[in-house]
Amino acid sequence: MIVMTTKEIDTLVHEEVLGFCVHEWETMESVGPDVSFGEWLHTCEKCEAARTSTGHDLSPISGLVPAYSRDIAVAWSVLLHFVEIGFGVRVDQPFDNGRWRAEVYSKCRQPFSSPLFGEGDTAPQAICKVALLRAGVPV
Numbered sequence: 001m002i003v004m005t006t007k008e009i010d011t012l013v014h015e016e017v018l019g020f021c022v023h024e025w026e027t028m029e030s031v032g033p034d035v036s037f038g039e040w041l042h043t044c045e046k047c048e049a050a051r052t053s054t055g056h057d058l059s060p061i062s063g064l065v066p067a068y069s070r071d072i073a074v075a076w077s078v079l080l081h082f083v084e085i086g087f088g089v090r091v092d093q094p095f096d097n098g099r100w101r102a103e104v105y106s107k108c109r110q111p112f113s114s115p116l117f118g119e120g121d122t123a124p125q126a127i128c129k130v131a132l133l134r135a136g137v138p139v
């Protein structure tokens with residue numbers, strides 16, 4: 001078992017499961033007519049993304065990822081991703097010890113396809129675990 005921080009888990013879910021970039025914004029140039037009130041163009045150091053802002057410094061929002069492993073609302077979006085690509089999902093609390101279990105399973109009942117489970121102290125943790133397993137990330 002690999003011990004990861006919540007930030008590491010959230011980053012892996014964002015990039016490896018959902019395919020998003022954890023942007024690292026770099027300020028490129030002012031694109032406004034007047035520098036003092038102008039818009040600034042920023043590009044991500046890791047992908048081709050670009051955005052503008054009226055503020056010069058986007059470093060406070062570089063590297064931000066949703067709290068998949070701590071917030072059930074964003075963890076739910078991970079389950080919906082698997083639903084959209086054709087999997088079935090299930091979240092329950094089947095144990096007497098209070099731990100949660102999340103399952104992502106193939107809807108076509110292939111004889112040798114076993115469902116994947118993730119377990120956690122909270123439902124978001126269980127969802128992140130099964131999502132990473134389904135994406136082939138060892139957890």
Ligand SMILES: [Zn+2]
Nearest residue numbers: 021023044047
């Ligand atoms: Zn990026």
